[in-house]
Amino acid sequence: MMKETFADPIDRASAEQEALLQAQLKAARDTAARAPKLLYTGKCYNCQEPLDDPDRFCDKYCTEDYEKLQRAKSPAYRRLE
Incomplete structure (x- = not known):
């Protein structure tokens, strides 16, 4: 070679x-x-509103808020501050 x-x-x-x-x-x-992976709980992971379908969030805004909070909690995010 x-x-x-x-x-x-x-x-x-x-x-x-x-x-x-x-x-x-x-x-x-x-x-x-x-x-x-987020398990189905019957409630929105962000606002705790009941969900009929096996969704994890009630809308895209709750999804975005939850993701922002998770990133803020991560050690990698805190190093950037």
Whole structure:
């Protein structure tokens, strides 16, 4: 097997950047796959309103609010402050 050669440092940097991006995407997919799933409780996870269907939130605004609160609770978010 022959080692790949690059014409210049820009080609090498581009290949390294692409490899890093692919590794980050894989890590993000793996993290998302391990994330806990919300179980059906019969109530909206944000406002606690009863739900007839097996939904987790009553509307998109409750979904957005819940996601914002979860991000604010994460250690990664607190490091940015």
